[in-house]
Amino acid sequence: MLLRISLGLVFFWFGVLKFFPGISVAQNLATHTISVLTFGLMPPAVSLPLLATWECAIGLGLLTGRFLRLTLLLLLAQMAGTFLPLLFFQRETFNVFPLVPTLEGQYIIKNLVLVSAGLVIGAASRGGRIIYDPGALAVAERLQSLRGRYRRRFHRDP
Secondary structure, eight states: OHHHHHHHHHHHHHHHHHTSTTTOTTHHHHHHHHHHHTTTOSOHHHHHHHHHHHHHHHHHHHHHOTTHHHHHHHHHHHHHHHHHHHHHOHHHHEEETTTEEOHHHHHHHTHHHHHHHHHHHHHHHTTOOOOOOHHHHHHHHHHHHHHHHHHHHHSSOO
16 A cells, blocks of 8 residues: 555656646657647647646656556556657656666656556555565465365354
8 A cells, every 4th residue: 555655746746847837847859749640730838838748647646546547558658658768858857778778767767666566556456465484475376275174164254
């Protein structure tokens, strides 16, 4: 839950910043990327508020925990778009490709952590658990089996 809330705060915060032109450091790169993706059909005056709304929706979805599946789909789609400048605009994202990213490149690369967090939240929301020790996993599976047997026999949770 802490991961979901903190990721929600980050998305909501960064989304709100995009509603105010000139504040977000990623604004120009984001609008330029969207312009390339839409073949110039979407001007920055439209794409920036749309992106801001998208990020705020992701943030609110994560903060509330409602519509989590849709929220995570929006997150992964948005994150896929954020990596495109690394391919489209290598001069703006790398001083020396592929080893020395610019500040904008670093800003994009750190999104790997956000994608990973989204995947963990998605797995956990569907009942997945993170268990490192194989012995603990075997015990957990055995307890899960016993719990199921108990529920079938007594028609209630232990």
